[in-house]
Amino acid sequence: MRRRTIMTALASAFGILLLLPVLCFADPQMVLKQQIHDFKSVFEGEILSYTFDVLNQGDEDLKIERVKSECTCSVAHFDSLIAPNAQGKITIEIDTNGFQGPERWVARIFSNDPKWKEAVLDLRAQVKPVITITGAPVFLGGKKKAPTTAEVEIRTELDRDLILTPEKFTLSGKVTYSLEEIQKGRRYRVSFQNVTRKRENYRGSLKLKTNFAEKPDVTIMIIGRFDL
Template structure:
């Protein structure tokens, strides 16, 4: 066999070995699952998902939907030509979450085999400042009788945190802070005094505290209580 014939046969073999584009549009995601690891509550995570039209006809993205309003998604283009690559930029806002989370983004397309493609952002949201308890739900307080309750603030970060501007939203509540700074891994306490007044069977209010944390600039302690009239003499 002549050398030139051998070369031509080898080239032909390489060409026939190349993967052919699928018939019609076809969604092919580079990596559908993104693990962002561990972040502090209040941080935002951004990630770009890449996907290709592995078909031989244009892939059309009809719409994009997120599992909740905490996750925003921005698509680079809605029509992807055969063989082309597109991107979806996703942003997760962890402000209202703690613990393990999984957020899902749904891509609706004209792929006849897989009309809905799921993309996932997952990880763990850790609280920078842990308030314990996170709320006071008090029962059977008596008008005119004061009661005190202790709330602990723990610093879970690696930086000292400054506290300021302690206040309450109703005169029936007063609060005292044990220190204005929490060392990393340290704790401070808030002593809350509740003195119900006449005129209502329920007490609702908040203790508010400012911090220098960029993730949690304000702490809010909700307080709810049922109030009974004073005992008759």
């Protein structure tokens, strides 16, 4: 009887030992097929979107607690719970308005994977301007012999006609301006001239409305400093 009791106890202990690896290592395991995506060349104003695949190769549910973007220009949509041996998705959307040149956006994934609690997603693009402005901001000023005129050129990089319409000007009585189309649908010239003869400093802007959804308006800043 005693021998049978000992054998039963040993069998139970052996069974517990077999279960220990399962009990100890039953964790979620996050696997990302890809962490970097390059959109290549895009135009400013485009909304970029890319979806990353997330695998759970563990034995417990993988919880995506949050996805934090480092820029307010981007938002994330994601599957918050991924079952063992299943696949989820994380989609990052980026508004490129206001960006130009080589750009990089980072999003951080926070999960309950004990070995990889924080992962990084890296998105890149070469952002081309829809509209290029040269000669801005505008500076008018100096002393009596200083020039009091300036010119700004505006051109489009898209393969469709650009139409500019004055929308708001904040320096009436101090500065005059004219808008001239110098290449139909492609290039414009804005000429500014100071008309005040007082000793003063001023700051204002000219806002032009465009027909491009990607860039609905452009603003030219104007600064005047006169010591006559």
